Amino acid sequence: MYVMERILKRKxxxxxAAHRGNAVEAGIAKGLFDDAPLEDCVSEARKVFSGLxxxxxxxRKEKEITAIPAMVKAGLQELKPYGKPSSAQGKIEWxxxxxxxPVIGFYDxxxxxxxxxxxLKTTHKxxxxxxxxxxxxxxxxxxxxGNNLDTRVCYTxxxxxxxxxxxxxxxxxxxxxxxxxxxxxxxxxxNDPQELASIxxxxxxxxxxxxxxxxxxxxxxxxx
Amino acid sequence: xxLGLNYRRSGxxxxxxxxxxxxxxxxxxRVDREDGQNNPVDITRNFKAVxxxxxxxxxxxxxxxxxxxxxxxxxxxEEFPEExxxxxxxxxxxxxxxxxxxxxxxxxxxxxxxxxxxDGFNALHDDYIAGSAKxxxxxxxxxxxxxxxxxxxxxxxxxxxYQPQFKIVSWVPRPKDLKPSPRGKAAPSRPSAPPSTGSQxxxxxxxxxxxxxxxxxDFG
Numbered sequence: 001m002y003v004m005e006r007i008l009k010r011k012x013x014x015x016x017a018a019h020r021g022n023a024v025e026a027g028i029a030k031g032l033f034d035d036a037p038l039e040d041c042v043s044e045a046r047k048v049f050s051g052l053x054x055x056x057x058x059x060r061k062e063k064e065i066t067a068i069p070a071m072v073k074a075g076l077q078e079l080k081p082y083g084k085p086s087s088a089q090g091k092i093e094w095x096x097x098x099x100x101x102p103v104i105g106f107y108d109x110x111x112x113x114x115x116x117x118x119x120l121k122t123t124h125k126x127x128x129x130x131x132x133x134x135x136x137x138x139x140x141x142x143x144x145x146g147n148n149l150d151t152r153v154c155y156t157x158x159x160x161x162x163x164x165x166x167x168x169x170x171x172x173x174x175x176x177x178x179x180x181x182x183x184x185x186x187x188x189x190x191n192d193p194q195e196l197a198s199i200x201x202x203x204x205x206x207x208x209x210x211x212x213x214x215x216x217x218x219x220x221x222x223x224x
Numbered sequence: 225x226x227l228g229l230n231y232r233r234s235g236x237x238x239x240x241x242x243x244x245x246x247x248x249x250x251x252x253x254r255v256d257r258e259d260g261q262n263n264p265v266d267i268t269r270n271f272k273a274v275x276x277x278x279x280x281x282x283x284x285x286x287x288x289x290x291x292x293x294x295x296x297x298x299x300x301x302e303e304f305p306e307e308x309x310x311x312x313x314x315x316x317x318x319x320x321x322x323x324x325x326x327x328x329x330x331x332x333x334x335x336x337x338x339x340x341x342x343d344g345f346n347a348l349h350d351d352y353i354a355g356s357a358k359x360x361x362x363x364x365x366x367x368x369x370x371x372x373x374x375x376x377x378x379x380x381x382x383x384x385x386y387q388p389q390f391k392i393v394s395w396v397p398r399p400k401d402l403k404p405s406p407r408g409k410a411a412p413s414r415p416s417a418p419p420s421t422g423s424q425x426x427x428x429x430x431x432x433x434x435x436x437x438x439x440x441x442d443f444g
Contacts, residue, residue, distance in 0.1 A: 081428035114429040129423035152426060165426045168419035175419075 001208045002183075003200055004221050007193045012214030016053055020064040020071075021122045023049035024156065025108060027072035028120065032085055032109065041076060042069045058211070070158035071122050078154060078161040079109070079118065086112035092144040096177050103180055107141045116150045117141055118163065126160045132172075136179075139172035197221055240333045240405060243273075243321060247338035250371035250386025254328050265328075271368035272324035274396060277352045278363070279320065279404040284313035285337050293335065295407045317345060321366075322402045331402050340374050344388035351392050359395035363402070366390050 005011045027045025030036045036044075045068045053061055087110045094103040108120045119138050130138075130153045142151040151166040166172075190196060202209065202218050209215045218224070242255040244264065252271045253264040281297035283304040288294070297318055298304045308314065316337035323329055336342065352364055369391035375384050 079428070083429075111429070116429060130421035132418070132421055135421035150426075153422070163426050164422045165424050167422040167424070171419035172421070 003197050010217040012211045016058040016061040016064040019052040024071045024122045025120050028075045031076045042072050045072050067158045071156050074161045075156040085109040092141050094144040118152045118154050120154050122156050126157045130164045136172045136176045138166050139169040142169045143173045243332040243334045245341050247340040247385040267327045273321035274363050275366045276320045281318045284308040285316040286312040318407050322399050340385035340387040348390035362395040364392040365394040
């Protein structure tokens, strides 16, 4: 997917689930920052979703828009007790010696007075722990901020919410660094995008290729 | 044994002058560097030093002839690789001491892979552990009380080494110039499992500030 979308610029539209995540976050942000009533927060979330998914042909669009109000409600119930965040969508830049470009990211919410940083994840199934990819993501935020944050991931479903505290932050950052250097080494093989594409093969059963256009692109690029 | 040594590894750098224990001779030397030459000064008879037992390193060490030693070390208590990086690396230890004034008075590192030395140092470490509870925050002043001949092998391979008999004679606060100075760091043994990510549920902070109040479904 990385080769196809980032190197060959053959991008496919993101699914409705991704739009749902952004929409719920917008709704929750409205509740946290403006202390807006729930109906206004839901309205904001729906508005954002409609805008993002207006041209989406994803068949899961209806399912996602239906889930938005409950997700906003559940997320606000969990995060309102934290108070008003000091910032949101803050840019994080993590520079690693030997890495030609910095690793960047954007955290969701920070409560600077408490030293707490929370990343919001929406899902239909509540996980029992932070996923590895999410751990790496928020560990990056922690590292870039001096490793002195209480870094958390908030998983919100239509019916439940759980906030988990990140563990082993250093280890996850190390993993991220290894991945970044692996990508750098891969990119250094050649300046020819087609040559890079010729030395990898995608798992087209992966959900990343669920979108028909992504699948079509994969077939055209990789021949499988 | 108290140092947990059965293997070996550790790093490099620019470092302290050296104090050496020659297990084959049972002698302790302060190695002075003059005009690019090493000049060993025998301090066996009056050896006395403050040992920084709080910052012992263990792991793998190689002492190649004609070249700088290579250290692949971790702080005592941490895991280190079960195998050395090369066959020349042997399990050993490194630590820093501050020599008494009559021995030179400066801070030096000691490192060894010799079994006889490690046995003697291990016994010292046991004594240190036993005495440290009654001397919190202090470091032991150690003398070389004796050396004991230890024979190993047989026939033509028979050899004799001398195990140092270190003795703690007093405890003192850490000298100001005896600072932790790790020599090198080995890549620790790779854990058998990936690090946990976090499964502890947490609540909102108790005192909230004034409030204006990987599957396809995981998206922020």
